[in-house]
Amino acid sequence: MAVLEILTAPHPVLSASAREVRDDEFGPALKQLLSDMAETMYAAPGVGLAAPQVGDGRRIITVDSSDKENRGKRLYKMVNPTIVERSKETITWGETCLSVPDLEVDVVRANRIRVQWRDESGAKREEWFEEYEAVILQHELDHLAGTVLLDRVSSFRRSRYMKKVKSRVQELVR
Numbered sequence: 001m002a003v004l005e006i007l008t009a010p011h012p013v014l015s016a017s018a019r020e021v022r023d024d025e026f027g028p029a030l031k032q033l034l035s036d037m038a039e040t041m042y043a044a045p046g047v048g049l050a051a052p053q054v055g056d057g058r059r060i061i062t063v064d065s066s067d068k069e070n071r072g073k074r075l076y077k078m079v080n081p082t083i084v085e086r087s088k089e090t091i092t093w094g095e096t097c098l099s100v101p102d103l104e105v106d107v108v109r110a111n112r113i114r115v116q117w118r119d120e121s122g123a124k125r126e127e128w129f130e131e132y133e134a135v136i137l138q139h140e141l142d143h144l145a146g147t148v149l150l151d152r153v154s155s156f157r158r159s160r161y162m163k164k165v166k167s168r169v170q171e172l173v174r
């Protein structure tokens with residue numbers, strides 16, 4: 001097990017579309033990546049992580065909405081997840097992202113979604129998720145499409161954020 005480095009925006013891997021995991025990629029290395037991603041997510045701490053955030057451009061995510069005491073109870077390791085159905089009813093949540101530190105954005109999402117994915121062994125799974133879990137999943141699926149929270153704010157707010165990032169970097173190299 002290993003805690004991986006989480007990339008922050010702007011980074012090319014974060015804004016690229018992730019690719020499907022192929023059948024021949026299931027195996028020990030993929031299982032290792034999934035457990036490293038879960039460990040990285042817990043260490044952050046966070047409730048969801050997408051592979052591009054750790055520099056792997058494939059459709060892989062980990063999600064766990066449980067609180068600290070129940071860690072692992074709602075852990076999902078998803079390979080090639082897709083939303084196959086969504087409710088018209090929406091939910092608005094103030095979202096944060098490990099790859100976009102110090103930014104919170106209200107995002108309107110479907111309140112219920114049905115997700116199809118493959119588990120770490122390659123078996124096909126399908127389940128409904130709602131409310132907070134649906135929010136997390138849609139946020140992670142955004143990552144697989146190359147979308148981060150920063151893409152959901154006004155250009156004014158984005159440039160103000162980028163200025164802050166640049167001054168932070170300058171402080172670090174000073």
Ligand code: NI
Pocket residue numbers: 096097098099139143
């Ligand atoms: Ni995120």
